[in-house]
Amino acid sequence: MSVDTRIRDSFAAQTMMDTIGAQIEEITPGLVRIAAPILPGVRQQQGFGHAGLSFTLADTAAGYAALTRAPEGADVLTSELKINLLAPARGDRLIATGRVVKPGRRLVIVTAEVHAYDGDTETLIAIAQGTIVPVIPA
Amino acid sequence: MSVDTRIRDSFAAQTMMDTIGAQIEEITPGLVRIAAPILPGVRQQQGFGHAGLSFTLADTAAGYAALTRAPEGADVLTSELKINLLAPARGDRLIATGRVVKPGRRLVIVTAEVHAYDGDTETLIAIAQGTIVPVIPA
Amino acid sequence: MSVDTRIRDSFAAQTMMDTIGAQIEEITPGLVRIAAPILPGVRQQQGFGHAGLSFTLADTAAGYAALTRAPEGADVLTSELKINLLAPARGDRLIATGRVVKPGRRLVIVTAEVHAYDGDTETLIAIAQGTIVPVIPA
Amino acid sequence: MSVDTRIRDSFAAQTMMDTIGAQIEEITPGLVRIAAPILPGVRQQQGFGHAGLSFTLADTAAGYAALTRAPEGADVLTSELKINLLAPARGDRLIATGRVVKPGRRLVIVTAEVHAYDGDTETLIAIAQGTIVPVIPA
Numbered sequence: 001m002s003v004d005t006r007i008r009d010s011f012a013a014q015t016m017m018d019t020i021g022a023q024i025e026e027i028t029p030g031l032v033r034i035a036a037p038i039l040p041g042v043r044q045q046q047g048f049g050h051a052g053l054s055f056t057l058a059d060t061a062a063g064y065a066a067l068t069r070a071p072e073g074a075d076v077l078t079s080e081l082k083i084n085l086l087a088p089a090r091g092d093r094l095i096a097t098g099r100v101v102k103p104g105r106r107l108v109i110v111t112a113e114v115h116a117y118d119g120d121t122e123t124l125i126a127i128a129q130g131t132i133v134p135v136i137p138a
Numbered sequence: 139m140s141v142d143t144r145i146r147d148s149f150a151a152q153t154m155m156d157t158i159g160a161q162i163e164e165i166t167p168g169l170v171r172i173a174a175p176i177l178p179g180v181r182q183q184q185g186f187g188h189a190g191l192s193f194t195l196a197d198t199a200a201g202y203a204a205l206t207r208a209p210e211g212a213d214v215l216t217s218e219l220k221i222n223l224l225a226p227a228r229g230d231r232l233i234a235t236g237r238v239v240k241p242g243r244r245l246v247i248v249t250a251e252v253h254a255y256d257g258d259t260e261t262l263i264a265i266a267q268g269t270i271v272p273v274i275p276a
Numbered sequence: 277m278s279v280d281t282r283i284r285d286s287f288a289a290q291t292m293m294d295t296i297g298a299q300i301e302e303i304t305p306g307l308v309r310i311a312a313p314i315l316p317g318v319r320q321q322q323g324f325g326h327a328g329l330s331f332t333l334a335d336t337a338a339g340y341a342a343l344t345r346a347p348e349g350a351d352v353l354t355s356e357l358k359i360n361l362l363a364p365a366r367g368d369r370l371i372a373t374g375r376v377v378k379p380g381r382r383l384v385i386v387t388a389e390v391h392a393y394d395g396d397t398e399t400l401i402a403i404a405q406g407t408i409v410p411v412i413p414a
Numbered sequence: 415m416s417v418d419t420r421i422r423d424s425f426a427a428q429t430m431m432d433t434i435g436a437q438i439e440e441i442t443p444g445l446v447r448i449a450a451p452i453l454p455g456v457r458q459q460q461g462f463g464h465a466g467l468s469f470t471l472a473d474t475a476a477g478y479a480a481l482t483r484a485p486e487g488a489d490v491l492t493s494e495l496k497i498n499l500l501a502p503a504r505g506d507r508l509i510a511t512g513r514v515v516k517p518g519r520r521l522v523i524v525t526a527e528v529h530a531y532d533g534d535t536e537t538l539i540a541i542a543q544g545t546i547v548p549v550i551p552a
Contacts, residue, residue, distance in 0.1 A: 011183075013184075015181045016179065016182065016190060019179040040153060041156065042153065042154050042157060043153045043154060045148040046151075050194065051193075051219070052190055052191075052193055052194025052197055055190055055194070055219075056188060056190025056193070060190075075184070079383060080222040080223065080356065080407060081189070082218065082358055082496045083220075084217070084218040084545065085215070085218065087516075102501075107355060109498050109541070127543060129496060129543040131407065133382075217521060217545065218494060218545060224385055239403055240363075240400070244520065244547075245493060245547070247362055265405060286459040287459075289459040290457065290459050291457045292456050316429060318429065318430050319430060321427040321489070322427075322489070327470075327473050328467075328469055328470025328474075329466075331465075331469040331470070331495075332465075332466025335469070351459070353499070354465045356498040356499065357497060358496035358497075359495060360494040361491070
């Protein structure tokens, strides 16, 4: 099965992606982009997208970026991820871009960026850095 | 307005909390607990709770823990949060406990733990460490 | 060889420990304490201990805490560590306490605290959270 | 006083820089590079550069990168920094490159990369992400 198909099947199995309205924007070796609207149901107390939304997108993009570099048949789990939130998630839509910094059999080191789109304005709202673990399902 | 009321009002204004079915379990000075079921719509590809769910609860518990120590009238924003995921979010329910490690006028340093409850079994599934910024709304 | 001896031998082989004047204070299962003076040569621009000193002690204490739970013959490497600096490293001496939060064959999740001692005053100056990887030397 | 002079004066006041043999390689707006040999006295138990060395360089480069964007007269303190170690610090020399991702009056978000140079070989050995706080000395 191609990496592309494996990622799309895995993505479709994540009910969280459906809840937040997320979609895969791009899959290339070492890079995955995930987009989502800032739906009415995913906001914090001031009406911006919740930090948990930005994290969820960053985590998913980074995890699937790692999967593009993982062995055939592997699944991926997030071991740890650190996010710095730079600006409020304001606007219509978020796009998270996950990138592999260092592939590995045991650990894949990744980064992610999240941009918010508000009409014609694009703002970098979060950066993340972490570790994804490839696992071979039993 | 009491801190308790300010936190409950803020929590009620976060539509994300309603989407994930979260509730406030406990508010004491420097500590807040937030609970949520692992609903069908918040899962990752293997059927466990999404890392984004654990992060969202940890972030919210840590942010409100910080609010218990922030000046009257302040709101709180997460500046950064780092989460290590220790075990799958398996079971019926998650509880995140946020704690203030060091209060401050400009920065509040916090930690959080997330436990999963699966029948009678309690498992520590995530730990987090980060920085909350008190802000005075204009 | 006992864990205690393995840690002391490894510690003695780290020339950085000698440069900063560090010593092992305590080794118990899942916890290691490392102490060091704030020597004239390890300071930042205001005369306090450098953030790099606090990190080095936290990292070493956390790594050896992980080694107390690693398989016989394993060495440990730090995969990632996140430190929040809470207060200046002011005083005579620092003590870092590393603790295992979750042992594991592939990854050990750890935390560390660093306290500064200035005469009779003890101050928590840093907290850290990270991942140690047990490795079996070839 | 120019930013360049302020950084060089501050760097000269950090005794830790002298201890590890560090030097400023480059200062441009939003970017600072710091280099250091892997001296005999800064190693871990396998003879590679200590994680604390990589952190110290990353922290210093990131802090001074922030200073290039801070108000006249400000000093900088590291609030938090997270480092992922990708490969052993093997070779003759390390260079850390600190970059400002988002400047700010209260918080400056930064990243850093550390490369090791072993003869003609350049290896990315660490990436870091964190928060620097500009402070106005009393």
